[in-house]
Amino acid sequence: MQREELAGWLRLAWSPDIGRPAARRLLAAFGLPQQIFAQAPEALGTVLPHRQLEALLAEPQGLPALLDATWAWLQAEPGRRRVLTLGDPAYPPALLQTEDPPLLLYAHGQPVAEWPRAIAVVGSRNPTPQGRENARRFGHSFAQAGLTVVSGLALGIDGAAHEGALEGAAEGQLATIAVVGTGLDRVYPPQHHDLAHRIAGRGLIVSEYPLGIGPLPENFPRRNRIISALGLGTLVVEAALKSGSLITARQAAEQGRDVFAIPGSIHSPQSRGCHELLRQGAKLVETAQDVLEELAPRAAAAKTMDAPSPSREERPLLEAMGFDPVGLDALVARTGISAADLQAQLLELELEGLVARLPGGLFQRQQLA
Template sequence: MERGELAAWLRLAMTPGVGPAGARRLLAAFGLPQQLFAQSARALGTLASPAQVQALQQEPPGWREQVDATWAWLQAADPAAPRRLLTLADGGYPPGLLQTEDPPLLLYLQGPPVTQWPRAIAIVGSRNPTPQGALNARQFARTFAQAGLTVVSGLALGIDGAAHEGALEGAAEGALATIAVVGTGLDRVYPRQHLDLAHRIAQRGLLVSEYPLGTRPLRENFPRRNRIIAALGQGTLVVEAALKSGSLITARLAAEQGREVFAIPGSIHSPQARGCHELLRQGAKLVETAQDVLEELAPQQAAAARSTPQAAPDGDPEGFLLRAMGFDPVGLDALIARTGTGAAQLQAQLLELELAGHVARLPGGLFQRVERG
C-alpha cells in the first residue's frame, strides 16, 4: 500500500458520522477512497447527509498524525512478526467478516502472512473462571489446534488467555495457531499481563484490530470487537460465562451470523455456569468433549474442502459471476454451487463488483445484480 492510498483509507475511516455502512455505500458509488474524496459536494450529497458531506470535505482531527504513525508502524515491522493493513477492498479480507452487516473498513494485522483465512473455532468465556473452566479452555483449544483448527479469542484474562495458550501448545509447526482480536490499537497490549503471550501469538498466529494505533482500552470497544471474533470462526464455544458476560454477546452474534454456538455445562451452583446454561436453553449445542465440537463442524469442513476455487470458463471471472447471478437476489451458497468457485475467492469478486456498482448487498446475506444505465 502506498502512502497516499493509506492516507485516503484512514481519512475515510476517521471521518465522523459516516460509519462502515455509509462508507460502503459511498465506495460502491464512487470507487476507492482517493476517488471518493475527489468528488464534489453535490455528488456526495446524492448519497450522504449534509452533515456527512461537510465532514467528508474536512480533514478529521488527528488524521495527519495518524497517517504518520501508521506509516512508521508498517515500515518498522519485525520480520518475525510482520505488520500489515487490510482494507475492505483487499482480496485477502476475511470472507466471513465480509458477510457481516458492518465489516471494518480497515483491519490491522500482526503475524505471519495469511494466503487463505483458516478454518477456525472461537473460544470465549469468563475473565474470572474456575480452575476447571480455565483447564477446559486450554485442553479444548489444544485439541482443536491438533485437529488443524485455528483458535480465535480476545486476549482477555481468564478463558481467552487459556484458549490462546492451549492453541499454541497444540498447533503444528508452521500452522496458524491462534488469532487474538483485540480492543485496542496494535501498538498497545491489554491487559499488560499478556504482553509475553501477545508476542508469542504474533510469531505463530495473528493479532487483529479494527482500531487505529494509539487506541486505549476503552470499555465500549470490547463488546464491539466481539463481532469479529464470531465472524472469524465456524462456530463459537462458550466455556464459562456469567449471565451478563460479554461472551454471551459473542455467542448471540455468532448465531445471528448463522454459525454454530456450543456451550459447556457446569454446576447449578456456579455463577460462571449460568451464562452457558442460558445459552443451552436458547438452543446452543451442549458439549462435553472437544470431539463433540469437531463432529458438529465436520460437515462444514468437508463442504469447504469441496469448494476449491476454479477459474471462470471464459477467462472473465466478473462477467461469469454476473451471468451466474441472474437478476434475482441470491445467497453466497447458491453462487458457490452455480460457479464452483471457493467462498473466499467469490467474496473478493463480489466486493469488487459491489465497489464498481454492479452488485448490491442486501439484508440477510443476499446479493443482487444492478443494471447501470
C-alpha cells in the same frame, strides 16, 4: 499499500459522523477512498445527507499524525504488519459476509495467504480453575486437529484458549488469532504482554481500531462480532449471565454460526451463562471431538472447491496411511508433506469420516463398507 492509499482509507474510516454504513455506500458509488475525495461536493451529496457531507469534506483532526504513526508501524515489520481494507484480496472472506465488516483491519503476525478454518473460544475473565483448564485443553485439541483458535486475549478463558492452541499447533500452523479492542501498538491487559508476543510469532493479532486507541469499554463488545465471524462456530466455556461472551454467542447465531456451550455446576455463577445458552438451543459439548463432529458439514461447505475432489482411492495421504494406526511424524516421513499441511489434510479426512483420531496422537484410516 502506498502511503497515499493508506491516507485515503484512514481519512474515510475516521471522519467523524460518517460511520461504516455511509462509508460503504461511498465506496460502492465512487470506488476507492482516493476517488471518493476527488469527487465534487455535489456528487458526494447524492450519497450523503448534508451533515455527513460536511463531516467528510473536513479533514479529521489528527489525521497527519495518525498517518505518520501507522506508516512507521507498517515499515517496522514489512509483511508481518498489514492494514487490510475492504478492497484488499487478503481481507477475511468471512467478515465480508457480515452486516457490519470493518473498513480497515490491522494485523500483526504470520502472513496469511488464505484464512484458515477456525473455531472461536470465549468465556469468563474470572473462570474457575476447571474452566481455565477446559479452555486450555479444548484450545490444544482444536489446534492439534488443524483448526485455528480465535479469541479475545482477555484474562481468564480467552488467555487459556490461546495458550492451549500455541501448545497444540504444529510447526508452521497458524495457531491462534487474537481479536483485540485496542490499537495494535499496545497490549491489553498488560499481563498478557508475553502471550501477545508469542501469538504474533505463531499466529495473528487483529484489530479494527487505529494505533493509539486504548482500552475503551465500548470497543470490546463491538470487536466480538469479528471473533464470532472468523470462526465456523463459537464455544463458550464458562460465562456469567451478563458476560460479554453471551454477546459473542448471540452474534455467532445471528451470523449463522454454530454455538456450543460446556455445562457446569448448578451452584457456580460462572456456569449460568452456558446453561442459559443451552436452554436457548446451543449445543452441549463435553469433548473437543463433539465440536469437530458438529462442524463437519460447515467445514466441508467452507472448503474452497477450485477443482474436483479426488476419489477416496486417489488420495495420496490415505494410501500412505495404510490401515494401521500411524503417527504424524511417520506420515511426514512417508509423504514429505509438512506437519502443518498434514494436520489440515487429516482434519478434512476426519470430518469426512475417512480417518479416525486415536489416543496418543495416532490416526487410522477407516474401512468403508
